[in-house]
Amino acid sequence: MTAETRPAADHLADLHGEILDSMSRRGPRHFAKLAFALSDSDEPADTDLSVFRDRLLAAAPGDELLVLWRRRLTAWDFEESPAWSSTAPRTRDRRSEVYDKLAFGPDLRKALDAAVPVHTEPGPVTISREFEPWYSREVAANRSFYWTSYERLLRRKGWSDAAVTGLDEAAHAVVERLADPTREEPYGARGLVVGYVQSGKTANFTGVIAKAIDAGYRLVIVLGGTLNLLRGQTQRRLDMELIGQENILGAADPNDPDALVGIDYQDDEDWPEKFVSFGARPSLLGAFDIERLTSRDRDYMALERGISALEFEKPDRTRPLHDPANLHAARARIMVVKKNKSVLEKLVKDLKKIGPILAEIPTLIIDDESDQASVNTTDPKKWEAGTVTRTAINGQISKLLKLLPRAQYVGYTATPFANVFIDPGDEEDLFPRDFLISLPRPDGYMGVQDFHDLDSADGEGEAEKRHVRGIYESTGDRLQEALDAFVLTGALKLYRATHGVPEGPFRHHTMLVHESVRMAEHAALALRISNMWHNAAYTGPDGHARLSALFDKDFRSFADSSLPTPTTYAELKPHVARAHQLISRGGSPVIVVNGDSERDYAQPDLDFDRTPNVWKILVGGTKLSRGFTVEGLTVSYYRRTTQQADTLMQMGRWFGFRPGYRDLVRLYIGREEQLGRGRNAKTVDLYEAFEAICRDEELFRAELARYAPMVDGRPQVTPAQIPPLVAQHLPWVRPSARNKMFNAELVEVRSPGTWVEPTAHPETSEELAHNTASWEPVLAALGRDPVTLAVGDGPAYEARVGTISHETLTTVLCALRWSAPSQFSPHLEFLLGAAQGATKIDDWLVITPLQTSARRVEARILGHGPFTPARRNRRRGPLFGALSEPKHRDVALRVAGALETAGNAAVEGYVRSGRGALLLYPVVESEPRLGPDGTIAPGDVVMAFSYVAPRSSVGTGRPLVRFRTIDKSRQDAVVIDRADVRP
Structure with missing residues (x-):
């Protein structure tokens, strides 16, 4: 129900809004009693819960009453550890507890569940030291001017209630672990927030800033990338969504053109409509203003007005700034600073001039892409005795933190390992000693699961078939095909835009080509692409023939059935010419982005905020790999080899949000690329390497x-x-x-009820033979006749099974050799301790699945069998990737009590308390060599296994x-x- 169609007197919505507001801080309470107490209407229906139920059942999506309840129920569902609840968030139990406290009957509960389903997707994960609670929900609600404004903006942008509430919870988790800005003794928390590549981390730290300044933080320093373009993008985002029109304009009259000269964004097509507005200066609305110390086009140069820029208003000058009497009357200052040595040196130099007041300023430092440039990478072996040598950026950040004893440092990254391995003993460094928060995968995000079938043990999975196009020696370089795919997907976007799909997501259309970090090679590659483009004859018969064949072979087969897609190329053909025209605009389809100079990034077609339509092929290297968001990216062509895990992960520019065209995304990636030169050269599969990191x-x-x-x-x-x-x-x-x-x-x-799959099996024939011999008692316990196993509607499969005692299994496991013993030893410690007591494991059902592929080979092992060895490859040095197969796992989980769904009669006959399940996979890495009697040599087989310890062995009150x-x-x-x- 929109504002225009809202009844003049919607007593029910008004009353429910008042009741829910009264519950927002203390949690759900008896609804009918509150309704009776608060209702001042003569309408008895306003307090009749059956009328409420009937309205819910008939409500349109925009009904005001439904909107109120959707937001409030979602907030209660998501809230972490509220004082009013004893149940876990995002569960049916939490929702039932809410209904109990509201005293709702079954019919109303059913109507609300239908209107507002329980959102059970996982929320943020927090690893934290114990901290002093100060930022309660009540404190947050008391001062929430900028957060409320930001929340409203997200809803106007179309964010769902679950997405907004999820961001609220994640941002709250960060702020509550910062130091209380009013505390007497200064403390600087250090934290890390881990998101996904291209997943909207900026939205999270914008929410954190909003909540933090509402709570009392008065200086915010955002370290916004290593390029002016990236810094400017971050500044614009904060200006648009948080700081707002009135703070940008200051005292300038928005209706006076002369007063607006020199004000940011006068040339921005989104100004002022898409910039948040408060209706008046926040200080006139009972809040506080924000003063920007940097602007969209101006990085930090110096404190304008000198020291006075950080002179904070103090109603009581006898008290420090952080005293509540002073703090909440002061304006906040925000600066977005490039991670550049000279820029940070200027800032540090200026701050030093200010003196003792710095010790009074509650400060928040947000470090975007915190594993880039911020981490100290100098070799400790080269440090002089008693000193620490720092890299340039790390040194300046360290100085900032020393100058600002009340500074809280929060790093944001998608590749956290460099941060996690910072020396925690270095008190001045950035180790996240106080908290690490892992953000959930957002709805609508295309990530690793969309390009890699992580549970597939062998063969090409569905995700790979849909989106990945391998480059092999036998296929040629496929560059022409990738260019054709770029044109086709552009035409398909135009087709969809004319058939009802909103054009917003199609504003930009880009392709990324990355083969090398060498700038000279980029220029040659760009020239080659330009030549291919101009010879491709896209508007002629040959070009249309190629595009038609690619459409039929690829894009039509994998099109999203919920989106308009032509059934024939003839329907798409009229849009091909327009796509070609947009890509060719300006004379060349290619932009080279590779230099160390900022001039590279000053190209109009790289400013996705200011340029209306960017339809280009970007050729680049490292500079495109971090922070820089390639908007509209649809086709990626990636052949660059690297041994750096974080570098490889950050090149996942193809990850991100692709509304309206995720089915069109294609990744052309090298499967047989040369790494290194000369005798040290080796062939690597970039797709598998990327999958390993993921x-x-x-x-x-x-x-x-x-x-x-x-x-x-x-x-x-x-x-x-x-x-x-x-x-x-x-x-x-x-x-x-x-x-x-x-x-x-x-x-x-400790892993009761949890899947465990060791992968660090040895590599030498001698050690493999030793391990195979160790498994002989288990092989002997297997029955000769296969049994058919299945759970629920899952696939059935045949396997040989047998039961062994817990002592027999632990004896076998203790005898095994590993390429990386530390990978399994902590799990073995748990199993050894589960031989007695309340968490005792009695026995194990061993399941050896029989392979069904046409390539299967039957073989005997140590006189037992026959078995059908599975074929697997090591993917990470000595480590295998997936060993078990998804279709086999549910049976093991059911036997161990970790799955409630019933199996077939054979499976249910094995289920009992105290029993675990073990999947045993004889694995061969190449064509097996069989003896005359069909026996495989013990040194040629890897006895791989996965297991689930019985759920009953969990125990209570013990950490995992x-x-x-x-x-x-x-x-x-x-x-x-x-x-x-x-x-």
Whole structure:
């Protein structure tokens, strides 16, 4: 129900709005009693819950009453650890608790559930030290001017209630872990927020800034990238969505053209309509103004008006600025600063002149792309005794933090490992000692799961078929095909725009080509693409023939059925000419973006904010890989090799939001590329390498989520314990200081009801033969006749099964050899401890699935069998990728009690408390060599396995992880010198 159609007297919506407002701080309460107390209407229907139910059942999507309840229920569903609730957020239990407190009956509950389904997608994951609570929901509600404005803007932009509330919860989690801006003793928190590549981290830190300045932070410094263009993009976003028209204009009259000379954004097509407006200066509305110390086109040069720029208003000059009597009357200052040595030096120099007042200013420093330039990468071995040598940017940030003792530092990144492995013993560095928050994958985001079938153990999966086009020696370089795909997808966007799809997402249409970091090679590649383009004959018979064939072979097959797509190329053909014209506009379809000079980024076609339509092919290197958002990116052509995990991950420019055209996105990527030169050269598969990094990142997020819940009110894992946790799974990540070690050592990982799949199997024939022999008691326990297994509607498969005691399994596991022993040893520690007590494991069902592919080979192992070895490849040095197959896992989860869905009769016959399930996969990495009797040599097979410990072994009141302090005399030291550790 819009404002225009709203009834003149919607008593029901008004009353419910008043009631829900009264509950916003204290949580849900008996609704009918509040309705009776607050209703001043003569309409008895206003307090009749059956009338409320009937209106819900008939409500249109915009009905004001429905909107009120959708927002309030979502907020209650999402709220983390509220005082009024004992249930977990985002669960049916939380919703039921809300209904109980509201005293709603079953019919009304059913109507509300239909109108506002419970959103069960995971929220932000927080790993945190214990902190002093100060930023309660009531405190946040008392001062929320800028947050409320930002929230309204997000809703106007079309954000769903779940998306807005999710951002609210994530931003609240950050702010509540900062120091109270009014506290007497200064403290500077250090935190890290981990998002996804191209996933909207800016929206999160805009929300954090809004909440922080509302709460009392009065100086905000945003480190906004290493380029003027990136810094300007961040400044514009904050100006548009947070700072607002009135703060930008200051005292200037918006109706006086002369007064607007020199004011930002007079040439911006989005000014003023899309810039937030408060209706008047915030200070006239009972809030406070924001003063910008930088602008869209002007980085920090110097404090305008000198020291007076940071002279804060103090109603009581006998008290410090951070005293509540002064703090909430003062204006906030915001600056967006490029991560550049000379710029930061100017800022530090100016701040030094200000003197003691700096110690009174609650400050928030936001570091966007915090793993780029900010981390100290100097070699500790080269430091002089007793000193720390810092890189240029790291040194300046360190000086900022020393000058501002009340400064809170929050880094934002999608590739957190460099930050996690900062030396925590360096008190002046940026290790996230206080908190690490992992943001959830946003709705509508195209990420790793859309390009990689992470659960697929072999063969090409659905995601790869839809979006990935491999470049092999046999296929040629496929560059012409990629260019054709770019034209086709442009035409398809134009077709959809004329068939009812909003044109907004199609404003820009781009292609990214990345083969090398060498600038000379970029120029040659751009020339080659230009020549190919002009010879492609896109508007002639040959060009149309190629495009028609590609459309039929590729894009028509994978088109989203919910979006308009032509059934024949003939319907699309009229739009091809227009797409070609837009891409060719200006004479060349190509832009080269590769230099160290800012001039490269001053090209109009790189300013997606100011240029109405960018339809271009971008050829570039490293500079395109961080922070810079390539709007409208639809086709990516990637062949650059690198051994740096974070560099490879950040090149995932193809990740992001693709509304209206996600089915058109294509990634052309090298599958047989040369890495290195001469004798050290080797062929690498970039797609698999990228997948390995993505898999590690997903595992890292999963580990954080697993250990985030509190146990007995205390955290299971603190940020200081994350490095050894990560190192266990990422053997290619190394701390920078080789002469140091982490003082916390991971000892045990308890995993009841959780899938565990070790992948660090040995590589030598001798060690493989040893491991195979160790499994002989298990092989002997398997039945000879296959059984058919299935769970619910899942696929059925045949397997040989057998039961072994827990003691037999632990004896086998203790005998195994590993290429990276630390990967499995903490899990083994749990299994060894589960031999007795309340969490005792009785026995294990062993399942050996039989392969069904046409290439399967039957083989005997140590006289047992026959088995059908699976074919797998190692993807990360000695580590395998996925070993088990998704279709086999549900049976194991059901047997271990981790899945409620019933299986077939055979499966249900194996289910019992205290029983775990183990999938055993004999694996071969190449064509198996079989003896005359069909036996495979023990050294040619990898005895891979996955398992689920019984859910009943969870126990109570115990954390899932246990750490050991190496040097107990230095409990608080996270990193220690190896030389100082006594044997």
